[in-house]
Amino acid sequence: MPVIRVQHLSKSYRIYKNKWDKLREVIGFGSGRFHQEFWALKDISFELDSGHTLGIIGQNGSGKSTLLQILSGIMFQTRGDCWVDGKVSALLELGSGFNPEFTGRENVFMNGAILGLDTRQMQQRFDAIAAFAEIGSFMDQPVKTYSSGMFMRLAFAVAVNVDPDILLVDEALSVGDLIFQHRCMHRMNHLRDSGKTIVLVTHDLDAVTKFCDCAMLLDGGKLLEQGKPDQVVQKYRALIFERERRYGDFGGPVEIPEGVNLVQPLDEMPIARSIPNIDHRFGNGEAELLGVALMDGKGTAISEAVGGQKVIIRVSAQFKEDVTTPILGFTLRDRLGVEMSGCNTSYADQPMTVARKGQVITSDFHVKLPILAPGSYSISPAVAKGTIQRHDMCDWIDNALVFTLQSKGLVYGVMRMEVDVCNYLSETESNGPLANR
Amino acid sequence: MRTGRKASLITAPWLILSNFLKKIYVQRTLIRNFVVRDLRARYVGSFMGFFWSVIHPIVLLVCYTFVFSIIFQIRPRPDTGTTSFPLFLFCGILPWLYFQDVVQRSSTILIDNSNLVTKTLFPSEILPLTALLSGFVNHMIGFAILLCIILFTLGKVSVFILLVPVYLLFLMLFTLGLSWFVASLNVFVRDISQIISVLLIFWFWFTPIFYSLDMLPERLLFLVRFNPLAHIVIGYRDCLLRMHLPDIEVLTILAAVSFFVFVAGGLFFRKTKREFADIL
Numbered sequence: 001m002p003v004i005r006v007q008h009l010s011k012s013y014r015i016y017k018n019k020w021d022k023l024r025e026v027i028g029f030g031s032g033r034f035h036q037e038f039w040a041l042k043d044i045s046f047e048l049d050s051g052h053t054l055g056i057i058g059q060n061g062s063g064k065s066t067l068l069q070i071l072s073g074i075m076f077q078t079r080g081d082c083w084v085d086g087k088v089s090a091l092l093e094l095g096s097g098f099n100p101e102f103t104g105r106e107n108v109f110m111n112g113a114i115l116g117l118d119t120r121q122m123q124q125r126f127d128a129i130a131a132f133a134e135i136g137s138f139m140d141q142p143v144k145t146y147s148s149g150m151f152m153r154l155a156f157a158v159a160v161n162v163d164p165d166i167l168l169v170d171e172a173l174s175v176g177d178l179i180f181q182h183r184c185m186h187r188m189n190h191l192r193d194s195g196k197t198i199v200l201v202t203h204d205l206d207a208v209t210k211f212c213d214c215a216m217l218l219d220g221g222k223l224l225e226q227g228k229p230d231q232v233v234q235k236y237r238a239l240i241f242e243r244e245r246r247y248g249d250f251g252g253p254v255e256i257p258e259g260v261n262l263v264q265p266l267d268e269m270p271i272a273r274s275i276p277n278i279d280h281r282f283g284n285g286e287a288e289l290l291g292v293a294l295m296d297g298k299g300t301a302i303s304e305a306v307g308g309q310k311v312i313i314r315v316s317a318q319f320k321e322d323v324t325t326p327i328l329g330f331t332l333r334d335r336l337g338v339e340m341s342g343c344n345t346s347y348a349d350q351p352m353t354v355a356r357k358g359q360v361i362t363s364d365f366h367v368k369l370p371i372l373a374p375g376s377y378s379i380s381p382a383v384a385k386g387t388i389q390r391h392d393m394c395d396w397i398d399n400a401l402v403f404t405l406q407s408k409g410l411v412y413g414v415m416r417m418e419v420d421v422c423n424y425l426s427e428t429e430s431n432g433p434l435a436n437r
Numbered sequence: 438m439r440t441g442r443k444a445s446l447i448t449a450p451w452l453i454l455s456n457f458l459k460k461i462y463v464q465r466t467l468i469r470n471f472v473v474r475d476l477r478a479r480y481v482g483s484f485m486g487f488f489w490s491v492i493h494p495i496v497l498l499v500c501y502t503f504v505f506s507i508i509f510q511i512r513p514r515p516d517t518g519t520t521s522f523p524l525f526l527f528c529g530i531l532p533w534l535y536f537q538d539v540v541q542r543s544s545t546i547l548i549d550n551s552n553l554v555t556k557t558l559f560p561s562e563i564l565p566l567t568a569l570l571s572g573f574v575n576h577m578i579g580f581a582i583l584l585c586i587i588l589f590t591l592g593k594v595s596v597f598i599l600l601v602p603v604y605l606l607f608l609m610l611f612t613l614g615l616s617w618f619v620a621s622l623n624v625f626v627r628d629i630s631q632i633i634s635v636l637l638i639f640w641f642w643f644t645p646i647f648y649s650l651d652m653l654p655e656r657l658l659f660l661v662r663f664n665p666l667a668h669i670v671i672g673y674r675d676c677l678l679r680m681h682l683p684d685i686e687v688l689t690i691l692a693a694v695s696f697f698v699f700v701a702g703g704l705f706f707r708k709t710k711r712e713f714a715d716i717l
Contacts, residue, residue: 013715020626073558075714088558096556101478110474113467114557 004048009080011041055208058218086165095155100144132157283395307371317383328363371416471567518678529646543616544630565616595680611695614702
């Protein structure tokens, strides 16, 4: 029996030239329309049966959060119907409604009241909440003294303990440390197994495949795909990959002549020109990174790789000044930011002498990827001048490119060692060392 | 909810009011939490705590008294029931301060709590209501002080004090209606809270708080006639100082106007509420 039924749902935000227009239209005097429309959701239809878990994925701005806000009744659709049957608890933002001046205990009761529980009901749940949040004696301290982890634990604890029929979660679980994520997931599993209906908006594709039993992909406000999680996730990955390839201009592969230490003066040098992401950037500005690309051995851009695969990591930089002994390189990090490895032209014993103002240097690093634990990894490219020991950073971009690494077989710990194993079998002898013990 | 029942002009107000009270009852836990939080947020962390709510109006009163009573030598007219200017002033300024405080705070209350409006399923109409209720607590403290002063200086209260709650009810309805209106308007046009501050200054001085009605020139009487706050201030003084039955006809009109503002403000808020999450 469906508990959520959405039919031809559309949502438009109105964009006004000025605020008086907005007011005039809302109040309704003065005929005519003063707005332009922006459709955040276009003709969405789906049903969700009781006890199912739905994962909604899509790029930023695809309408995921808007859909969740409409489902939770905070916002209203422009067209279409939205039917939600049951008590809804929406976890759109952890700790909204918390007041930092008040103690954890006061905030718990306050938040419970916002979620529709009276004081007596909250008292019954308080112990469970305190146990989940595990903040001990801080419960009676003002929330402003909490660490962000304590804050999130408490907020999540309240939200999942109000005992909803339908739980709507927006990205809330992707924050916090691993233990917190783990515990949230555990709790969510518990809710799922006890028959609650859960709608989860997330960027964590693994969570969707592991946790949800159906999924949908939104793109530009449209429902692009709906079905089994792995199938929807695949579709999403393909979509992202297609976008990245269209966005970037990577050029083809280059044959590197052997035994040449200097920069190849090629006129048709393929230059990487896309920087998919910039978390943090610094440098003295004498050179500027133009792009970074991850390609397979044939020079096709990829967003997924397999441990042991041969790939090309291409870094391009343009020099704004004459720079002696330039170095180009990158570091590889896992999703927690731990540096796994790295390489640069100097380290790889391919030093360069000088780069003139205006020149572009592109370095291709032909890498056999190590067999690491599957997950997402990032590449941070850099250009510097000097030597490994003493150098000035010209430009550095944190986590410019993110890719998913898969592995054939199990990886124990961080990486898989190359191991040859020999097993020997001996029949135990009655007078052997074991028997004597 | 209202289908099939035709409300007559007389029963309609009661239906609306009882409906309103029912909604308050349903949300009572939330409202109580908010009011307590609001009261504590004002004073939490401050050394003197709750006493600030007492000290603030008293300081204001002392200053006004100094200027008007000592410097300008103004005495209230003999028929106002008291010769003490501070008492005359206090009695008039008390309902005004309540009104001003709630309206001013309501004008920004939705923006101040925007994360509640956009991130939780939250009945935003209770926000101005909580401002009204926490202001009510302060008003009661002020009223208790006023009563002490009256007993101390005049030595008696009249039976008309029973009419003060009636005036207070109308004041609250009027204030709440206006607060809903202002709160909602400010979501769309942020300048409203500034405009309100300016308007409140005008409103304050055009309300007979520092002066009594008979000091007003004839041609300016309209300022009072169409000013519900003026009638409430006069009503407070009639009941507490003059010990005199207020004009019942005026009271009836006041009741109608306050109720109208209350309903209109509520309807306006309900109509615009759907848009809040989009805009905030």
